[in-house]
Amino acid sequence: MEFELLACGGRQIMSVIAPTFRLSYFLKSILDNVFWIIVLVTLVGIPAIQIVLFYIEMPVINGELLTPFLALTWLADPSRAIPIVKAFMYTDFFRIAVFPGFGLAALVAAGTIFVERKMLAKLQLRVGPFYCGKVEGILQLAGDGLKLISKEIIIPAKADKPIFWIAPVAFVGTAAAFVSLIPVAPGWVVADVELGVLAVFAVIGFFPIVTVLSAWSANSKFPFIGGIRALHQMISFEIPLILSLLGVVMLAGTMSLTGIAESQEFIPWIVFLPVGAIVFFICILAELERIPFDLPEAESEIVAGWLTEFSGMMYGLVQLGTYLKLYAFAALFTVMFLGGWSGPMLWPPFPEEIITDGIQLGPITATIPGLPLLDQAMLNGVLWFLLKTVAVIFFILLPRGVFPRIRIDMLLSLGWYKLIGLSFINIFIALALLYAGVLGPGGII
């Protein structure tokens, strides 16, 4: 009898430590959530959409004002739907959310994570993610995302909660703001600004603030040390970063990223300014906190640096922001030094007869107006841009397998002594090229 009681007691204690999974509870929670979503959508969402539709100026397509009803009927007819898609593709929202903006960046970021894992595994003679998704672990990222989103978010008791909550989101937002400046093809850029280079500096100036605020708000020693290290590192490398791009700006005569990319249609600036490119690349590594400069997250010294107290999806968001930032920096390198989208035409031309004659679908011939959605030059540009960016990303990822982490004093002296000196040398190279009459207006080239 006593034995049974003890066993019961023991089981209860066990159940506290490791709660048994009950399918019924799980289903119930899902149903609850679904119920509330339906209620909210019907009570709030649909009226909100109605109100928004009332105020938004709807596009006029094929001479007809697009109403929601019309859009629904057009869904049935592809020949009528494509203009809508095309009209949608030229809105700001599409640019921000999907193509040159967030969607593309998130896709490249996801690809980067996958490639990083597999490449690092290959370099280290192991396999990497393997089982998830059958083919070489291609769904591992989705699995990790699910895991992160279903993990509990633990906030330290004495943390400064508002800052602590906002910091990851602000980090992603800042990274996205950085992404918005990147032109991927002629005209395909979220924010085509005249002073793009300065805008980049203004945006990356926010990362140290977010970092140090989140580190401060956690009220813990390791994040604090890590945050202060991150602050020192980021600001120390910001000056060589700024200076290393000055040569390109001088030679191109413009600060617009689009203009800079266009200015190197034939010869990329890396040919003339290799020193600046190297300095910029090293600064990228440092700004991204990647090995060998990952000492804000040096796990053997300070656990995980300023990320120590982040748990669950907050950590996931910071990682997302980091990889968005990685994409943006690699793309910036491409634009500044590698010529952006310029490259020989590789993309096959869109067959003319489809536009003129239509598509033979079984017995019917359907002419689809509005084709092609994207023109050849743009697709070619995007192809070249992505190829170059991926190459740069590869070189950003490679040091992780090759180098150990360096120390903060070495890092600071590297940034302040060597890189600043080299970037001034780069400026003088650019000045010499300009005044010797090699480049610039009336130059040889």
Place this chain on the structure above:
Amino acid sequence: MYVTTGEDEANEGEEVRLMSTPVPTAQPFLEKFPDATIISDDVDRPAILVPKEHIIDAATLAKEMGFDHAESVSGVDFPNDNQIEVVYHLGSYTNENLTKCVLALATRAPREDDPRPGQDSTRLPTLREVFYSVEFHEREIFEMFGVYFEGHPDNRRLLLPEDWADLPPMRKDFAIKGR
């Protein structure tokens, strides 16, 4: 700057091997401390038991003979003699004749049946001033046997948990459960 053993060092090593001739080490102790006991007169493993009054002098003598570090300090509990023996195994890195030799310098402290580590009579002078390398070993002996080393700056817990309130565990009267 960072090279492996060059040729000259290798040659030195050869010479060292030839030079190192064992010397008897136990006799000087007996001459200097008549009340010491020679347990073993082996050339490689001499062993001397010195009363605790002379242990520092004996250690100083050993240091003068060329023993420069302590390899090990082990305590042995002898409840029948009511004594705890502390054996210092001293070795030499610098004296070529003593490279093979490990001198076991033993001393004994009185043992109490009801030990209160640090407060009872089970205490010995520390050898930390003579051989700096015994610092952590003596800390271990203190917590495992309750031998308080007078003059040791850091008689603290080392391996046992902070809240250990039982007997010093390596004493013979501390029995493992079920044995």
Place this chain on the structure above:
Amino acid sequence: MVGELAGNYGNILLMFGFAVVAVGPALIISRMISPRKRSNPVKFLPMECGQVPKGEGRTHFMMQYYAYILMFVVFDVMAIFLYAWGGSILMLPKSATLPLIAFLGIMFAAMAFALYQSQRRNIW
């Protein structure tokens, strides 16, 4: 017309807003579906390698490299000032480089002193 350039720069802010709106729900969803056990106060202590935290988390700290932050404020200004020159260099006469050389010379001298000071760690 005032405000004609602002629209382009506004897109940066819109992108920021979009990212916040797009990823913010991830936190909310995570908060909704993840388990939340409030049973154990130890769980909410800050990380201190399994020990009970001692002292303040935010302390007067890490002054050895404070010099670099002070320097950053000044040299950041210098670096961006250079862009006013570098961006318009194609329009400027060549004699306009001379004041800039003076500017840079003064800044280099300051930088030499500052780097020398910041390297001496025992005074920070």
Place this chain on the structure above:
Amino acid sequence: MIEMNATPLVILGVLGVAGVILPVLDVARRERFTQMYAALALGALFISIGYVGYQFVSGVIQPGAVFSTDVLANDAFGGLFAIAMLIVAVFSVTGSISYMRNQKYPAVYYSLILLSAIGMVLVAYSTDLVMLFVAWELMSIPTYVLAGFMKRNPISNEAALKYFLFGAMSSAIIVYGISMVYGLTGTTNISEVIVGLTTLDASMIPLAILAVGLFIAGFGFKMGLVPFHMWLPDTYEGAPQPITALLAAATKKAGFAATIRIVIMGMAALHLDWALALGVIAVMTMTIGNVAAIMQKNLSRMLAYSSIGHAGYILIGLAVAPYSATGLQGSLYHVLNHAVMKGAAFIAISGVVVALAVTHLDKIKGLGRRMPITALGLTISLLALAGVPPLNGFWSKLMLFGAALDSGSVVWWGPWLAIAAVLNSALSLAYYGWIMRKMYFEGEDAKRVREPKSVIAVMIFSIIFMVGLGVYPDPVIQFVEIATPTFTIP
């Protein structure tokens, strides 16, 4: 485009190179260099003074104040201020040699003094508001550091912090004033501003008044005019005494230089309505300064209040300038004199501090016997400050009060201004006499201590200057007449 051999550019080059090289020399430092730094700084300053004098003698400088279309003008007005400020900088550097003997970073100290001197000189020379503002900041920012240079000393630190906060505020207000003026006229060059203001639409006049008011407030903080004087005694007491000399005798004058240029501008805009206001401020300033000085027990603090009072005297000249030809002359003359007098007084105090480590009034008993030369210098400078006849202070005061009386024919308040000033001078003689009494007639058991050589040098120079120019003031008066800008009432 300004010529490369113009005075301000040469001063900028000489002092700038010296000021920038000094910290770099500190990097390659050897122990014996401490005196070398001061020597280098002094050399640069003497070269600058010499160049200004050479330009005067060779006569290339245009007399009066010139408003060129460039950022800097090469005129006699600036030259006068330049000489006054550079002399004070020389005093300050010389006085610091003994003061800095055991302090750290002498190179940075002297370099900052040089940089500040550049700023002061350029303030006097600048004819563009942007240049004026930048030079103003170059004058101010090093002095914030210098005021807090004695880091072990909490008083110095607190003084510096207060000085910094008010200084930053004053410069912020100046920018605001510049922005208003710029908005009204669309330019920052003072000559164009004057043109713009004279042709200003009537509806904009209140804004111009606001702008000039902001200017007066902003510069008034530096000059220590009365509503804005509260930081001044604290700072002058706390800062190292050679720096206090620099602050009291030089940066204040830079404020006057800027004010005179701006006031000319404001006169065009405001049709003389500001003169009475300036007069009221002048009376308040000197009265409050002198009255408060009587109550002080600390030597530095007493002289700080006294310098507030002297700001009032100088302001008289500005107030009556439109009505009396000698008003502005008197102001400039007093600027020059006050620079030497106040500089000498503070350097004397720094000598006292170095030798005896006291500034309290009761502790300097018998100073006349302990440090005779310093005490003599201090006495003569105090007498000059009070305006005792054979000394140079008398002549400038005479010129100022005369101008005030002279203007009585145009405005009713002119004579009253003169009366208030004379009363104040009498009042100031009282507390100066108190100091002298403490120095010479109290404290019998004093024996002589070693006086710092650098302070003695300053003392001897300033005694010669004050007595010599008091006896034979004509060349300086001619010089001042050349330098005085002409006032034309539109």
Place this chain on the structure above:
Amino acid sequence: MTMSAQLPPGLQLEKVDERIMTLNVGPQHPGSGHMRIIVQIDGDYIVACDPDPGYVHRGEEKMAEYRNYITNIPHLERPVIHDSCNILYPYVLGAEELLGIEVPERAKYVRVIAAELNRCVYTLYWLAIYGIFLGHSTMFMWPSGDRELFIDLLEKLTGARVTHAYFIPGGVRNDMPANFEDVCLRQVRYFEKRIAEYSDIFYDNPILISRTANTGVLSRNDAIRLGTTGSVLRASGVDYDVRKKEPYDVYDSLDFETNVLKSGDSYARSKVPWLDMMESCRIIRDALSKMPKSGSVRTKLKPNPKGGDTSVYKRVESGRGALGCHIVSRKKPEPYRVKLSVGSFRNLIAMPYLLKGEKLGNMPSVYWSLNYWPVEADR
């Protein structure tokens, strides 16, 4: 300052102790083993350091007093399961002397081969951790992978991957399997080629050198005074290797060198084990060639043997330095007292000494370059 007389009371300059932060590194920390290092940092510098081992203390020495000479074997290897042959070695040698057993010649060679293989296993593991402590994840993976070669060999030889329980008083448990020599030679040859590649990516890496060189310098005199041992000692320029100085079993007939570096810094301490691994490969090949091709490998024991009334102190050179075993016997089947003097515990004393004044970033590299294995120190 001359004005100090005017200082109001209560004012003072900043004191150093107000800037100090106490940081627990461990036990739950990626940069500590099963131990805690209480470091006090002033900004980026460590001003004091107090190692706090004992988190995995199991009282192996106490347990050994209750078990007889044979059944002690699976227990005494537990503290260092990565180096289990070597930690048993001195005990087995001592037990043989106490029990008076002769060991067959072939068994001695087999023992040497197993010990050297095990040294490689340990050192590779150590190197992997050293790599990850410096943030070099490839240096974590490569040694971990190459360690498999030796684990595989040892598993073929002894039947267990880590806890071999292979040495026994009187020889070894079992003979080599057939064609073991070929497999062993092939893999050792491969490994020698492989280990040379470490230098490109790790030991010759300028970042590593600049990070670890001249940090945590232990001078020759201090190394001797502190009684350090093993690679720490040899990196400081003391040529002391028990295998050379007091050869046990058949080491005197084998051809190898000791590696001595002079600089005594973290880099040298990390390089000595790597060089030692090369020597181990040389020893293995030499031993395989000199080994008698047949013969017994184990002297049969009486059940429950009793030791004499003496004590012995035996030493071997393990992966972490000299490993001594002091056995006191009192004519019983169980030893009266077993004391293991382990290299980790002896090197622990150098930790506060070296870390004081170092930068926080150097803490992991200096700590792990001491060749410290927390579990062994705790026993």
Place this chain on the structure above:
Amino acid sequence: MADAVFLALSVLTVGSAIAALEMRSLIYGSIALMGSLGGVAGFFFLLDAPFVALFQLAVYVGSIAVLILFTVMLVRRELIFKKIEDKRRKMAGIGLMLVFLVSVGALIMSSGIHQLESDSPPIDFREIGEDFLVYYWPALVVMALILSGAVTGALVLARREVENGSN
């Protein structure tokens, strides 16, 4: 649209300027100051001065705010949250501010500038560069002297005093 943006920006700027002075915690005050500075940058964008706006963001928010934040973090925690309140002084300050605002506001409203409109094209940043190096070049050199003096002075000030250490 632009008016709405203007309104939002002015609320942000003025509101966070007040918050920067009145927030209980200095850290939040710094964040509010950043908001105010960012709002001013937004005004610069509205005024077609992107160079100044981005300079403001990069220098003010990117480095000055970081320095302020870092210095605030060095201050003891209880001081961050301490706030000295002097009710009378505060009331007087508010009154002073209101008087000032009303009078100056009335002055401005009554003046002629509220009729000013502009439809000229925005200023290219290259003109600013030209200004710097052709007209204002002595000011640029003086600026360099300011920066160098500031950095040397600040470093000398901020360094720690070591007891009886050499320099």
Place this chain on the structure above:
Amino acid sequence: MALIEFVLVSVALLGIGIYGLAVKRNAIRMLFAVEIIINAANLNLVAFSRYVDDSGGQTLALFSIAIAAAEVAVGLALVVVAYRMYKDVDIANFRSLRG
């Protein structure tokens, strides 16, 4: 948007800054107030620059931002020194210099 709106915002910021300087005694907060005044001036400058179509205002705004950076560097260094000495950043709590 007319010029007057920008000028009004600028005046509001100026008022807030003056209020802060008059009321606050915390050195860091007073620094905040100074920054706010400088920003008000910059806003004024840029607004006038836009409406009178002249680049000089923007140039002065750039100068003033840069000078503010230098000023803040010096000021915060002074605050750090004061904090080391007094363990306080409140200038009202400093030793009273008066008298």
Place this chain on the structure above:
Amino acid sequence: MGTATGIIKALNSGVKHLARKRFTLRYPEQKLKFVGDGYRYDPVTGVGVAGLKGRHMLFHDHCTGCQLCSIACEGVAEAIAMVKVPETHKQNKKSIMPQIDYGKCVFCGLCVDACPFYALYMSNDYELSSFTKEGLIYTPAQLQVKPHVSQDAEIKITDRGATHG
């Protein structure tokens, strides 16, 4: 310059390894091949036979119930308990045989060394995990079963690196 060459050398080494073969045993699909059928002991010569020390194999027809294995285990892990078995053997009068608790066993093989009757061997089976503690206790009947293992992966060394093939 040494720094630059060092960095290039390291990068080159890293890139070279991208073409190397992977050195990973994909465990559930591949299993390592072991020597022989497990560790066993010849009491005549007193020497063991090399093999994996995996799960034990008990030969019921050799076991005499002498308890020597249990006694040997007593000092090590106390994993072996003698239990009654239902069937009777003529050499095992007491009908007791070892039952092994793999939750305690350390796989030292001293029990095999102790058995003088060739009754207790060890086998190549090492996959013993269980969801309950009870599942780790192997009765004599379970110990009798010969494990079915398919272990064939071996380290192959080629020019492009070592692999588990």
